[in-house]
Amino acid sequence: MKNKRSMKLMRKYIFLLLGIIALFCSCKDSSSSNCSQCSGITQSDEINPAAVKDVLNEDTAPFHVALPCEVTVYGSGNAKGFYEVFSNNDLSKNIMYTDYATQKQIYLCSQPSCAHNNEICTSWIPPGEYTVYPVALDEGIALLYSGRNDFSKIEIADANGANRKILTEFGSGVEIDPGAAVNDKYIVVKTTSYFTDDNEQINIAQELLAVDLSNGKRYKLCTTDDMVNISPFEPGYLSLFFRGVSESGFIVKTIRVNDYAINENVYFDESFALPTNSQEHTIYEIPFDGSKAKKLLTFHQNECFEEVYGDSLFYLKNNGENQYSLEKINTQTLEHNVIVSDFRQTNIQTNISEALFSDTFLVARVEDFVILNTLSSNIIKDNGDIELVYKSYAIDINTGKMHELTLSNYFSATQLPVSIIAQTDTKLLVHAKIEEVQKTGTQVQMTERLAGLISKEDYLNSQPNYVMINALRKPM
Secondary structure (H helix, E strand, C coil): CCCHHHHHHHHHHHHHHHHHHHHHHCCCCCCCCCCHHHCCCCCCCCCCHHHHHHCCCCCCCCCEEEECCCCCCCCEECCCEEEEEEECCCCCEEEEEEECCCCEEEECCCCCCCCCCCCCCCCEECCCCCEEEEEEECCEEEEEEECCCCCCEEEEECCCCCCCEEEEECCCCEEECCCEEECCCEEEEEEEEEEECCCCCEEEEEEEEEEECCCCCEEEEEEECCCCCCCCCCCCCEEEEEEEECCCEEEEEEEEECCCCCCCCCCHHHHHHHHHHCEEEEEEEEECCCCCCEEEEEEECCCEEEEEECCEEEEEEECCCCCEEEEEEECCCCCEEEEECCCCCCCCCCCHHHCCHHHEEEEEEECCEEEEEEEEEEEECCCCCEEEEEEEEEEECCCCCEEEECCEEEECCEEEECCEEEECCCEEEEEEEEEEEECCCCCCEEEEEEEEEEEHHHHHCCCCCCEECECCCCCC
């Protein structure tokens, strides 16, 4: 029989482990919560309250996602090219630009014979303990500096990197999370602020902010001001996630942990599941026209996995007993449609329903197809390596019919579908090849991702007609 002290320690251990998991998996899990802070639009203390209508009103131009709201972000693209930021050994960084017209990657610098290692170079970013995310604007580029030790900030520059200047700066302990939406006037980001209260407890506040691209003024669109305790699995805790934009508004998700009790007479793995199962998630749309936020979907963790594409929220639903469905909700009309009612009864045979729900993902929308990846097999080879094989399927959002996409890469005993980095009207930028290379002067094996352009038609028909990018630097 466990005593109360051991159960208390176990509960803290659970919180620690799940807190780490939440940082990497929050975009995959979903549930319900009461977003009282999202029921209307609030304004920053820095501005005139009436000015918030300048951001969201009937004349507001639609926003689009310029930087994916994902844990792993490779960069940001527009119709002409793709921006990336690469780190150097001295903690400095360089901005790289891939020109779709020439299929070449260059340093974002026009200086002849530049070493790209000092402030003279427009591609160079000074050393610092921060992550830098590039955001492609219609007429330039924004740089999001995110770091709890170094002050976070947003810079803007011309499309060629010139005339870089600070747009806005944040105080100590503020991080800018991956993800950004833009229109011709504003950039919208989500921040997480860490601060210590009078009892020396670490508190967290999260905000969805619109920043004016002309003067740096900040407007609060959605906040969670009442969050206490750093553990995201304490009962009552509310967390906020920016999930992207629809054609009519910003999509945010909240996760609230309800109260629960640990039974001293159950095994550890059962106790571990208790805080996980207590999570409730809710998806909201904050309309561009300034009207009241709308609740789109509520569910418990591991019941659904959502992504927003175009005018709808798409989600995989776990109906129990290996019955998975694909459904969507129109964010404007709230009309609900079932695209695939049961993946065991589709026009082609798959093992999607045999995979764990946590191993099945919506990864993109290409034309009228939603792309789904799933773990197809998990095999222990003769040499002891565990070989993972992931498969990819295109699902017609109008008919529910499916076909397999066979473009893939094999590395580190893993077969992965080709991943989409960015899209234009007719083409996709993808990681066409993934190679294992040996780091110069060492015995260390690393992976390099080689980018290529492919037409949407060839991608959907699994034709590997890539135009490879001549790259100077490659992501690992």
